[in-house]
Amino acid sequence: MAPLPPRRRPARTGGAIDPVGGAGRCALPVRAIVAFVYAPASWHTGFAMTPMTAESEPSDGPMPAGTGRPVRLSLTRRAGRPARHLADLSRDERRQVAVSLGQPAFRADQLSRHYFARLVDADETEAMTDLPEGARGPLLEALLPRLLMPTRTLSCDDGLTRKIAWRTADGALLESVIMRYPDRATVCVSSQAGCGMGCPFCATGQGGLTRNLSTAEIVEQVVHAARVLRRRELAGGEGRLSNVVFMGMGEPLANYTAVTAALRRLIAPPPEGLGLSARGLTVSTVGLVPAMRRLAGEGLPVTLAVSLHAPDDELRDELVPINTRWPVAEVLAAAWEYAEASGRRVSIEYALIDGVNDDVARADALATLLAGRLAHVNLIPLNPTDGSSWRASAPAGQRAFVRRLRARGIATTVRDTRGREIAAACGQLAAEPAGRARHVESATTVEAAGATNGSPAHGNRVLR
Numbered sequence: 189m190a191p192l193p194p195r196r197r198p199a200r201t202g203g204a205i206d207p208v209g210g211a212g213r214c215a216l217p218v219r220a221i222v223a224f225v226y227a228p229a230s231w232h233t234g235f236a237m238t239p240m241t242a243e244s245e246p247s248d249g250p251m252p253a254g255t256g257r258p259v260r261l262s263l264t265r266r267a268g269r270p271a272r273h274l275a276d277l278s279r280d281e282r283r284q285v286a287v288s289l290g291q292p293a294f295r296a297d298q299l300s301r302h303y304f305a306r307l308v309d310a311d312e313t314e315a316m317t318d319l320p321e322g323a324r325g326p327l328l329e330a331l332l333p334r335l336l337m338p339t340r341t342l343s344c345d346d347g348l349t350r351k352i353a354w355r356t357a358d359g360a361l362l363e364s365v366i367m368r369y370p371d372r373a374t375v376c377v378s379s380q381a382g383c384g385m386g387c388p389f390c391a392t393g394q395g396g397l398t399r400n401l402s403t404a405e406i407v408e409q410v411v412h413a414a415r416v417l418r419r420r421e422l423a424g425g426e427g428r429l430s431n432v433v434f435m436g437m438g439e440p441l442a443n444y445t446a447v448t449a450a451l452r453r454l455i456a457p458p459p460e461g462l463g464l465s466a467r468g469l470t471v472s473t474v475g476l477v478p479a480m481r482r483l484a485g486e487g488l489p490v491t492l493a494v495s496l497h498a499p500d501d502e503l504r505d506e507l508v509p510i511n512t513r514w515p516v517a518e519v520l521a522a523a524w525e526y527a528e529a530s531g532r533r534v535s536i537e538y539a540l541i542d543g544v545n546d547d548v549a550r551a552d553a554l555a556t557l558l559a560g561r562l563a564h565v566n567l568i569p570l571n572p573t574d575g576s577s578w579r580a581s582a583p584a585g586q587r588a589f590v591r592r593l594r595a596r597g598i599a600t601t602v603r604d605t606r607g608r609e610i611a612a613a614c615g616q617l618a619a620e621p622a623g624r625a626r627h628v629e630s631a632t633t634v635e636a637a638g639a640t641n642g643s644p645a646h647g648n649r650v651l652r
């Protein structure tokens with residue numbers, strides 16, 4: 189590869205952490221006490237015993253022995269274990285629970301149909317008329333506890349985009365975003381409360397990891413979105429949820445077991461699951477290579493998105509700290525294995541950051557890496573985040589980058605950023621109500637004025 193031009197040194201303002209510097213160069217953010225550690229592999233199994241990960245499944249991207257990885261942990265409070273929910277269980281397991289309550293096994297199927305097919309909320313017990321009144325209470329308690337409490341709902345784009353901030357029973361915070369398009373409806377879900385990967389351009393990464401979400405906590409975000417659409421609560425009339433993208437808070441492959449179980453639940457038809465098409469599901473990863481390989485072997489025909497952001501290790505080490513463990517060549521080799529196994533085109537995500545990674549030499553280097561591969565590039569003009577002085581590339585720079593890739597035959601699209609004004613776009617989810625206050629004002633203004641920013645969509649592939 190030809191030498192790439194030196195990039196401008198990334199600068200952050202405010203109390204953010206410089207993930208490049210490791211523990212020695214951390215500045216503590218005002219809002220949380222955060223530890224930034226390079227955890228040895230031996231921590232992998234011990235991770236569940238740390239105060240912040242009470243969930244049975246630790247951050248479980250498989251780790252080869254003797255290796256380290258960046259994990260930033262939020263130490264603000266002790267996390268709890270989410271209550272068992274029917275979406276955590278297979279159909280047989282749910283039936284066993286019903287039997288253990290002295291009920292016929294089919295009661296579990298009835299309850300599952302209420303949840304997955306009728307999209308009944310846990311509070312709407314009166315709608316469950318086929319369940320005898322005496323059985324309803326114990327069944328609901330055992331299989332349908334309320335896992336997520338909405339703490340704030342914001343909308344923009346004339347009501348076509350909605351961000352929901354959730355609080356779990358143990359106080360963990362997460363967010364999901366529902367986006368309505370003319371031809372589809374997408375929910376962007378969180379797989380973890382926070383994230384431990386520390387990418388410096390991402391708001392989620394600045395708060396550290398609180399804990400993994402359970403399968404049901406992930407599924408519940410999707411069921412909620414399906415319910416909102418079916419009940420015409422979003423602008424545009426009744427809708428059907430078609431797409432789920434794991435691009436909210438967290439690194440999905442660091443919560444591998446819960447995420448793959450959630451994918452299965454989303455695909456399985458009722459009463460087992462929600463019955464979504466696997467083609468509409470996308471898992472985005474920062475590049476946890478062993479977990480990518482493992483996913484390739486699952487036989488789940490979902491789309492894999494790989495957050496690359498730089499074609500060279502020198503820059504990617506800074507933008508995506510986990511690159512020091514799994515460099516570009518290994519990440520892409522695993523991506524091509526996934527494409528081969530699934531037959532699906534891998535999406536290469538590349539946030540365009542002004543003066544940092546948007547030079548045409550890097551476009552050329554990226555084209556060389558992707559030539560002849562089952563892949564397309566999805567460019568994301570950087571979304572602004574608190575405390576960062578980085579900006580999106582100027583439109584002319586974006587166009588030049590796109591032209592360069594296309595000239596080399598690389599399928600390239602630019603994602604527009606729906607939801608920016610309510611901090612709902614990629615990398616802006618931080619689930620910190622206090623810090624979001626000014627976004628609320630901005631959202632209200634947008635709604636009151638009935639205005640739209642004219643942006644075609646977060647997650648939308650816009651050909652330019």
Ligand code: SAH
Nearest residue numbers: 390435438439472473495537570571614615
């Ligand atoms: N942890 C996973 C998925 C969640 S992030 C991952 O990193 O892939 C979803 C996408 O948003 C990723 O491609 C991520 O790189 C991107 N992203 C994060 N911060 C961003 C920002 N400020 N602007 C644009 N994209 C961002």
Ligand code: SF4
Nearest residue numbers: 383385387390393474
């Ligand atoms: Fe985590 Fe993804 Fe944000 Fe990186 S970009 S900090 S992996 S959520």
